[in-house]
Amino acid sequence: MNMVMQLQSRAYRLISPFQLQEVMVEQTLKEGQVVVEPIIASICHADLRYYIGQRRPEALSKKLPMALLHEGIGKVVESTSNDIKVNQKVVIVPNIPGHLLQNGFSKECSSLCDQEFIDNYSEKNIFLGSGYDGIAQNRLILPAECAIPIPENIPDEIALLSELCTVSYHALSRVKNKLTLPNTRVAVFGDGPVGYLTAAMIHHVYGLDSNRLTVFGAVPDKLAHFDFAKQILVQEYDFHSGEKVDMVVECTGGSFSESAINQGIDILARGGLIILMGVSEERVPINTRDVLEKGITLFGSSRSSCMDYRAVLSEMQDLEYQKKLRAILPLKFTPVKSIKDFKHAMDIAAKHRSWEKIVLEFDWEQT
Structure with missing residues (x-):
């Protein structure tokens, strides 16, 4: 693949339990990839296990520092794919298949390659927010296949739940x-x-x-x-x-x-x-x-693949299903304009684990 563009992302990285640091990360946009600016994201218990240090010390040592969050949607700001357009809203698939990381062509990823759930269980996959920078950054480079367009009749906050649903x-x-x-x-x-x-x-x-x-x-x-x-x-x-x-x-x-x-x-x-x-x-x-x-x-069973997202987004177009999903959504979103806001939201989530999801609404232009 030919190099297309160099860019920087501003990431809120967890460097140790309860300690965040804002850093600039150099990235390369390649053919077949898109750049997504996160719009909203939700905090998962998996994020909190890292944040408060409930993972085993060896896991924390191996995976930190990293930007947290793997449940989110965003807006495409750059695209080298004919299938994904700039300004499209997409669901971010955090489970990146190994074959898409090998310049988009190699299928040499796992002994499970011939099975239908390879994209979920290949040992060559990476998972955002689990040893790799997640959604808590203003620019996220993804394979185009891992940016799933959101149908117009699905509200953003419902699409946000697609990761859990998948x-x-x-x-x-x-x-x-x-x-x-x-x-x-x-x-x-x-x-x-x-x-x-x-x-x-x-x-x-x-x-x-x-x-x-x-x-x-x-x-x-x-x-x-x-x-x-x-x-x-x-x-x-x-x-x-x-x-x-x-x-x-x-x-x-x-x-x-x-x-x-x-x-x-x-x-x-x-x-x-x-x-x-x-x-x-x-x-x-x-x-x-x-x-x-x-x-x-x-x-x-853990995680999900791109094909699961497409199936779930199809189901999410049903209004009765949307009504049921709203039961775990908060009445208000938590605005995040700075790393200070992000840390405050994580601290609140760690102290008060409510039944409803905590939804973060990013405003990257204010920082």
Whole structure:
């Protein structure tokens, strides 16, 4: 590829827990790439784990310094692609496939290259905000394939949720044959944003309602949002004698993973399966005896690929689905005009982890 342009980006980098630094980063724009100026972004629990230093020391040492954030949309300010136009609004895909990093041509990326989910699991991929500068910068260079145009009938704040939604979509798409069976019963563990968006995806895309979709959570106010599903408080339920389900989706993560996974094993019917989506820094002990005796299948799912974004954006054009997604959006966005504003937003997010997402609205011209 021929070099097209040299440019600088202004990045808000995390250099150590709670410590940010504004730096200028030299970048090269190449053929087949676009330059995106972030407009809005949201703070993920993964960002907070880096920010407050909850990752293992070796992970922090390996990945810092870096600009955080991987959930966002932006405006194209430069393009060398015929498919993406300047001033187009796009969703930023943070999971950059390895073959797009090898001058856009090499497919020599992984032993999984012949499988359909290669773009998600190649060891040659990079992920923005996880060892590589993320969205907290005023100029972001992406392969054109990783800048997905936003349909005009999807509001910016709904498109912003596409990263989280695609993670759910990707996981569920791997078991779509089971989800489309008329009698499949599903239980989602987790009453946070990931649990909500996963349950909403199951309801909207696969048509399961409270007769076949149950959500287990620990906080009544959070569970009340899941009005399209049966809602059960984990602390009030007898998992050993309760109704059996065919599939469990674990969306808790952290210290709650152990109880959620084992409770899921308890209520699974023989031959059932568990999708693990929650992230935990510690190893999680599970009841392998019942896994073996029931013939349970477990698989993990993380991140998503460009094809998942296109599918989710298509679903997001539905007004009823948009209405459900708005439940996790705040009434007001947090303006970010400087690194001081960004640090303040991260500090607030670290101290007060609300059910709603924190949405940052960037104004790069003011700095």
